[in-house]
Amino acid sequence: xxxxxxxxxxxxxxxxxxxxxxxxxxxxxxxxxxxxxxxxxxxxxxxxxxxxxxxxxxxxxxxxxxxxxxxxxxxxxxxxxxxxxxxxxxxxxxxxxxxxxxxxxxxxxxxxxxxxxxxxxxxxxxxxxxxxxxxxxxxxxxxxxxxxxxxxxxxxxxxxxxxxxxxxxxxxxxxxxxxxx
Amino acid sequence: xxxxxxxxxxxxxxxxxxxxxxxxxxxxxxxxxxxxxxxxxxxxxxxxxxxxxxxxxxxxxxxxxxxxxxxxxxxxxxxxxxxxxxxxxxxxxxxxxxxxxxxxxxxxxxxxxxxxxxxxxxxxxxxxxxxxxxxxxxxxxxxxxxxxxxxxxxxxxxxxxxxxxxxxxxxxxxxxxxxxxxxxxxxxxxxxxxxxxxxxx
Numbered sequence: 505x506x507x508x509x510x511x512x513x514x515x516x517x518x519x520x521x522x523x524x525x526x527x528x529x530x531x532x533x534x535x536x537x538x539x540x541x542x543x544x545x546x547x548x549x550x551x552x553x554x555x556x557x558x559x560x561x562x563x564x565x566x567x568x569x570x571x572x573x574x575x576x577x578x579x580x581x582x583x584x585x586x587x588x589x590x591x592x593x594x595x596x597x598x599x600x601x602x603x604x605x606x607x608x609x610x611x612x613x614x615x616x617x618x619x620x621x622x623x624x625x626x627x628x629x630x631x632x633x634x635x636x637x638x639x640x641x642x643x644x645x646x647x648x649x650x651x652x653x654x655x656x657x658x659x660x661x662x663x664x665x666x667x668x669x670x671x672x673x674x675x676x677x678x679x680x681x682x683x684x685x
Numbered sequence: 686x687x688x689x690x691x692x693x694x695x696x697x698x699x700x701x702x703x704x705x706x707x708x709x710x711x712x713x714x715x716x717x718x719x720x721x722x723x724x725x726x727x728x729x730x731x732x733x734x735x736x737x738x739x740x741x742x743x744x745x746x747x748x749x750x751x752x753x754x755x756x757x758x759x760x761x762x763x764x765x766x767x768x769x770x771x772x773x774x775x776x777x778x779x780x781x782x783x784x785x786x787x788x789x790x791x792x793x794x795x796x797x798x799x800x801x802x803x804x805x806x807x808x809x810x811x812x813x814x815x816x817x818x819x820x821x822x823x824x825x826x827x828x829x830x831x832x833x834x835x836x837x838x839x840x841x842x843x844x845x846x847x848x849x850x851x852x853x854x855x856x857x858x859x860x861x862x863x864x865x866x867x868x869x870x871x872x873x874x875x876x877x878x879x880x881x882x883x884x885x886x
Contacts (some may be wrong), residue, residue, distance in 0.1 A: 513860040519785055519787055520789075521785060522791065523738070524738065527701065527738055527741055527742045527745070528738075530745050530747060531741045531742070531744060531745035531747075534690045534745045534746065536744040536745045536810035537739050537744075540744050540853075541737075541740045541741045541744045542715060542737035542738065542740060542741055543737065544737075544740055545737035545739055545740025545741070546733040546734065546736055546739065546740075548734075548736050548797075549729075549732035549733035549734070549735065549736030549737065549793055550729060550732065550733045552732055552736070552793070552796050552800075553693065553725060553728050553729030553732040553733070554729065556725060556727075556728070557721065557722060557725045559719035560722075560724060561718045561721040562690060562722055562724065562726055563690070563716075563721075564713045564717035564721040564724070565689050565717040565718040565719065565721070565875075566694050566697075566714070567693060567713075567717055567719070567800050568712075568714050568715075568716050568717025568718070568720070569693070569694055569697040569698075569711075569713045569714035569717065570693045570694070570696060570697040570700075571713055572697070572698075572706060572709035572711070572712050572713020572716075573697040573698065573700045573701035573705045573706055573707070573709050573710035573713065574700050574701070574705035574709060574713070574771040575696050575697045575699070575700035575705065576704045576883075578703075578705065584693055587780075594781075594852040605806040611833060611837070614834070615837055615841075618837060618838065618840075618841035618843075622841075623838045623841035623842055623844075623846070624843055624844055625844035627867075628838075628841075629849060632831075632834045632837070632838060632849045632853075633834075633849050633852045633856050634848065634855035634856075635698035635831065635833075635834050635855075636826075636828065636831025636833075636850075636857070637826060637827040637831070637853045637856035637857035637860055638825070638826055638857075638860060639823065639824045639825065644820065644823050644824045645730075645774075645820065645824070647792065647796070648795060648796065648799050648816075648819075648820050648823065649799075649812065649816075649820070649861040650700060650794075650797055651796040651800065652799045652800055652802075652803040652809075653809065653810065654796040654803075654809075654810060654811065654812050654816070655687075655810050656808075656810055656811040656812060657812055657817075658811065658812050658817055658872075658877065659817055659822055659867075659868065659874060659875040660812055660816075660817045660868075660874055661689060661873035662819065662867065662871055663817060663821045663864060663867040663868040663871050664821050664824040664825070664827070664864065665819065666863055666864065666867035667821055667824060667825035667860045667863050667864025667867065668824070668825070668860065669860065669863075669864075670859050670860045670862075670863035670864070671825065671826075671856050671857065671859065671860030673855040673859075674855065674859035674860060675852070675853075675856040678855050678856055679849075679852055680879050681854050682851070685774070
């Protein structure tokens, strides 16, 4: 396990530098005009970046208003009695709700859980696993569909939320099994 | 999406009226809008860098090489995308980058994949089955090492900061499998050629 983790750590630190140098090196060897190719690609990237701005503004403003008004806290208070019998600490609940909406928000809540309950508490462990095993669904939706101008999402939201919910349930079950409590 | 968007705003306002924080509502909306632009500006430079590099990789035939390696899996997941279509190569690359935790690299490549999927789309404002499935796989995060989480735990003084890696991998696998199943099962309920007043979320 130690060796595997070390290897994974090395991959995540070296992958980008190796990619940044390796790709142009191979391309040069194959006779690609690398500089004009890069510029062409970068132009496309720039356009995509500008195209997603309105989609991001729409979703982040709505999420900001929802959280700022205290709707999130209210929601968490309602759900608390439901989760208590399942052995889920109430303190992780806000993290479950924030996770699909805001990546930095969820990271902030996890940091707070680690600080207040200790890094090896059940709540902080569940929070850590949820944070690592799920994504900021609504951000991904806004960016990916925004880039190509899709406004009819069809089943994307229910399917993505089903994945998110499954990730949360699996996190709770696995953490309780592995670490007890 | 319009309904979800409106619900977030309406529920926020309802909470504000029911003894919540009205100033917080306004501040949240304005900060969110400002934050979106800051976020996008940060993203633009990254997108340009990776898109440029990706173009080099494409012209050198590297992306096609990777795509051929995982073609059988991709063909089962995305049967409606022709097997030699450039979207397959871009999606493969995106998933590989995500698995390695290279989120910075994965997003631009993922957006490139979306643009390529869009070339197969008959209705340009409506997501195709392949787009939704690809998005759900992205949103369920198949990351091998949750670097941020491990770093946070280490900073908080955990006995073994990386001991959540195994459970995380298991949970992320469950969420990805459920996501793929949900995307496949739900697709016929939201037909792509739905009438204008359909059940669009």
